[in-house]
Amino acid sequence: MDALDLIDRKIVAELMQDATLPLARIAERVGLSQTPCWKRIQKLEAAGVLTGRVAMADPAKLGFGLTVFVGVEAPDHSTEWRDAFCRTVATIPEIMEVYRIAGDLDFLLRIAVPDLPTLDRIYRQLTDAVAIRNVTSYFTMERVKYTTAYPVDTRNR
Structure with missing residues (x-):
């Protein structure tokens, strides 16, 4: 298109x-x-411009009140490691988003969990499945802004 x-x-x-x-x-x-x-x-x-239609839900009301951003540093940058990592994160439903990024970290994950024991289970599941050089977690205190709508220009040019 x-x-x-x-x-x-x-x-x-x-x-x-x-x-x-x-x-x-x-x-x-x-x-x-x-x-x-x-x-x-x-x-x-x-054309793939519209990729789906979903209902938005309040994570806290569904029992997922803790959002954690997790930075992952890969032990190497091989295709085999990346494929294994991607397969693993795809099997963990609490991992809501995964981005391969540039900088000090290789991947950034957004994880929604009810509590720390659940996060620990996910950490163990992830690190048992693939070798990881370093993991850094950032716990959210408050969601200040959240949207799924991109700022599409709807002005007549």
Whole structure:
């Protein structure tokens, strides 16, 4: 898919804010009738611009009140180690996000757990599965800002 036009950007912005909006409301907000709007949404999904629609939940109300960012330093940078590490983190549901990063650390993980014993279990599961040079944990005190919506430009240029 080529660059998104203004209407596509508006559709994406609306869906990122509230994916439960009725099609009629989205179409009205972006200046289309329902059928062309639906066809654009289907095209955005087929092109991989829209990758899914989910419900947002409060982690604390689900029993995951502790968020920990964990930095992982690899013992080496081989394909074998990286593949084993990626396979391992994919099997641990409390690991919500994994990023390969540049800098002093090699990977940054966002982990949601109910308590420290659960974090310790995950640490043991991870370090039992793959060799790790160093692990550094950062415990969150408060979530100041959180969004899943990217700041898509919806202005007419």
